[in-house]
Amino acid sequence: MAKYAFRAAESKWQKRWDDEGCFAADQDPSKPKYYVLEMFPYPSGKIHIGHVRNYAMGDVIARFKRAQGFDVLHPMGWDAFGLPAENAARDNGGHPRDWTYGNIEVMRGQLKRMGLAIDWSREFATCDPEYYVHQQRMFLEFWKKGFVERRESLVNWDPVEMTVLANEQVIDGKGWRSGAPVERKSMSTWFFKITERAEDLLAALDDGRLAGWPEHVKEMQRNWIGRSEGLKMAFPLKGDDLPEGIDDLPIYTTRPDTLYGASFLGVAPDHPLAKHFADKDPAVADFVAECQALGTSEADIEKAEKRGIALPVTGRHPFTNEELPVYIANFILMQYGTGAIFACPAHDQRDLDFARKYGLAVKPVIAPREGHETDLKAGDFKSCDTDDGRTVAYTGPGTMVHSGPFDGMPTDEALPAAIAKIEELGQGAGTTNYRLRDWGLTRQRYWGCPVPVVLCEQCGAVPVPEDQLPVQLPDIGPEEFKTPGNPLDRACADEWRNCTCPQCGGPAVRDTDTMDTFVDSSWYFARFASQPDDKPVDTAQADAWLPVQQYIGGIEHAILHLLYARYFMRNMKECGYTDVDEPFTNLFTQGMVTHATFKDAEGNWLFPEQVELKGNTATAIDGNAPVSIGAIEKMSKSKKNVVSPEKIADAYGADAARFFMLSDSPPERDVEWTESGVEGAWRFANRVYEAVAKGEGLLAASAPMPDNLSEDLLALRKATHKTIDGVTGDIENFRFNKAIARLYEFLGALKGVKTEGDAAPVAAEAFRTLTQLTAPFMPHLAEECWELLGGEGLCCNAAWPKADEALLEDDVITMPIQVNGKRRGEIKVAPDLPKDEVEAAALADADVARFLADKTIRKVIVVPGRIVNVVAG
C-alpha cells in the first residue's frame, strides 16, 4: 500500500494554493468577512516552534472560517524595529537594517513551508518607510490634537556606556555590559496621554465591548489601570530649610479613614523635597543615590528592604495639629499619586515594616472585631495580632477608635467623612486616581521610527512638515553601532541631525529619539486591512475588516501591547481614520512551548539532537556519555532546549509539526515538545492516508444514500455526524486538543469499513468527513486525501460539513446507579424514560440490590439522562 509521501505533497499543494490565490482576502463581496490575526513575529533570526504553535492556531481558524463561507483576512508581517538588531550590529558588525531584513527573508521562507493560509500580498515590516511614514503622520496629528506631550521622565542611565538602559539590561542595579551602578536620570521625552482615556479603557472592559476576551486578561487590565477613589490633601510643613515657595506637602491616600493613625509622612527618593535636601546634606544625597541605583523597575523597588532617612522638616496633622516627621522612603513611587504619602503603620504593612525599623509610633485606629475596642489603647498593637502570635498590619474593615469625631463609625462611613472634613478645612479634596501612567513613547536608540520633530532654540519643538515625511533613519557606518550611546545623537549623524527650523528658518536639530516598538504594533492590524500610499488607512476599507474578530497571541502581552493598541485605536478614531474603538473582538492567549533541558557530565547544556533518549535515561549521541535530564522549561537559546521547525518538517512534515503542536495540550496552556509526540502525529497522518486510500474514487462515484441502512452502517453514519458536530464545536471554542482526540476516535471507528454496495455512500461520507475535519490541522494531507477520493476541486475550497441532527440522538443510554454516592451498577434505558420507571429499573438491578439488602432506602435521586443515587442506611 502506498505511503503518504509528505515531502512531495507539501510542496505540491503549497504551489497549487499559491497559483490559485486561494488565501487572498477581498475575493467575494457577497461573503461575510472574518479577520483572524496572530500577533506578528519579531524577526529574531529563525522561526521557533512557539511560532509554529501560534500560527497553526490562527491557521486552523482561518481555514475553518473559510470553509464555513467567510471571506477571510489572515495576513502576516514583521514587528521589525527593536533593540536586538542594534545588539546584533554591536556584537557581530553589520547594520541593524541588513540583519533585520535578512532575518525576515529566512523566516518568511520557514513560515511558508508550514503551509499557512496567509494572504502574503499584504505583508510588510514596521521598519519599511512605507509603513512608518504613516506612523509619523499620526504622531503629528495626535500632537496637534493634544494626545501627545513632551515632558520629563526618569530613565535608567549607565554612566559608563553613556546610554539609557532597559529594565532588563539592569542586573542587580548594574548595567549588564559595563557593570557600573545604574543611575536614575531625568530626561525630556514624549508621552501619549493614555491616562486621559483611562476611564473609557476601563469602561469597555465591563460594558460588553470586550465580551470576547478572557476574564483574567480583563482583570489584569483593570488592575493595571487601577482606578482608585481617594483623597488628595496637603500637610503644612515646618522647618528651617524649606525650598522656596513650598510650604506644604501634597499627598494622595486611598485610606483617609486612617488619618488619625498617621505617624509619619513619606516622600519618594525622586520627590522635589528629597532633591532639595540632598543638595544640602551629603547623607541624604547618598541615600537618594542608593535608592536610585535600584533602577526604575517597580518590582525591584517594591521587593527591596524598606529603608528611609529623616528630613529636617515636619508636617502638621490637620486634625490633631501633631507635628509628624517626614522621611524619604525607598518604597514610595514618584509616579503614583503625588509621590508622597502619610503613613499609618497599624493599617498598612509597608508602613508598619518601616515604622518598626525606625522606631516610629504605631497607632491602631480600626478595631477589627466587635468588642475589641476596649482592648485598644492608643499605641497598643493588639488590633493586629494574628493567631500565630505575629503582629501584622490590619487592613480590613472594622470600627473606628481613637479617631476623634469618627469613633464608633464603620470604616466605610469614616472614609467619606474624613474626606468631607479635609474639604471643609480647605486642605484637600476627594479625587480619582489611576495607577496607570502616561505612555512614554520614545527611546534613545537608533533602530526605531524617528520622531518627526525638529528642536529649535527659538521655537522649541516644531513638527516636520508633511511634505518632508518620512523622516528616514540616516545611513551610518557599521562601526557606529560598536560605540556606546545613541548613534543618532552623535557626530556621525550630524548631516541628518542638523537642519533648519521649518518655522523660523534658523538652525535647529532633529529630535534624536525614536519610537517605542509598542507604537509600531499598536496599529499594524489596521494597516493589514487597508494600505493606501497617502494615508495610514482608507477608512471604508479598514472598517470593512476591523475590528479583528479573532486575535491570538501570548499571555505576556495581556497588559502592555493590548492596552496600547486599544488606546491607539481610540486616537485613530478621533482623527477619523476608523469608526472602531476596540481593535480586537475576541482574544485568545496561547501557552508557551517547553522542552526538557540536557546537560553533560561537565555541566554544559546540550541540544536535543545531541542526546539519545531511552525511556527515562539519556546518553550523548556521540559516544554514550551519560547525560542528565533537567527541568522542562520555556525554550531558550541559552539552555539549548530548542528544536528547529525546519528539521521537524524535514523528518515528519509540516502537517505533523502543526498537528502535534495542537494535539497534546489545551492551547492556552504550555505544551512540552517531545520527539515521541511528533512521531505520533506523523503516524496519524499515515493512518489517515492508508484508511482513505481504501475509498479511492468514492467521491467521484457519488452513489445515493440508501434509506434503510443496516445497524452497522447506521452506527458509522452516527459516528460520522457526531464527529462533525463535536469537532466543529471544539474548533469554535479553541479546544483543538479535543477536536484531535475525536479525529483519533473516528479513525478508530473506520477500521474494517466496507466500500461496496450500500456501504459505498456511507464510507464515502465517512472518508470525506475525516478528510475535511482533518484539513485545518493537516492541510496538505487533506488535499492529498481529497484528490485520492476524487473530491471536486481543492479540499480547502470545499464547504465545511454539517451534522444531521437526527443522527446525533441515541436510542439507548447507560445510566450509572450509585448507592450512597458510590457507583454500584448500571442500567440501559431509553433517554426519555420517566423518572419512576428509571427508579424502578435501578432498584431492580441485581448489583444494586446486593448493596441494599440490609439497608432501608431513604431517598432516591434520579437525574434524567445522567445518574441515579440511592440514599440508604
Place this chain on the structure above:
RNA sequence: GCGGAUGUGGCGGAAUUGGUAGACGCGCCAGAUUUAGGUUCUGGUGUCUUACGGCGUGGAGGUUCGAGUCCUCUCAUCCGCACCA
C-alpha cells in the same frame, strides 16, 4: 512586594460545567505479522488487595444525596510589573 494564572495515572491531558474520574495520545507490558526492525497490527495498563472491596484529582478543613468541579485556609510552579518583544 503587587496583579493574574496553573496543579488530575509513569507523562500530556479528558470529564457534557455539581452527576460513571482517567476519553484521546505518549510511554510501558503481552501477543501476532515481518528476512530484519526503534515497522505495522491486536490486547492490556490509576493504585492497594488472592478475592469481596478499599483508596484516589498539590495539602488541610467545609457545604452537598453526590465535589476534580462550590467555599475557607495553605503549599508549589509559571506569567506581567511600564525602556525586551
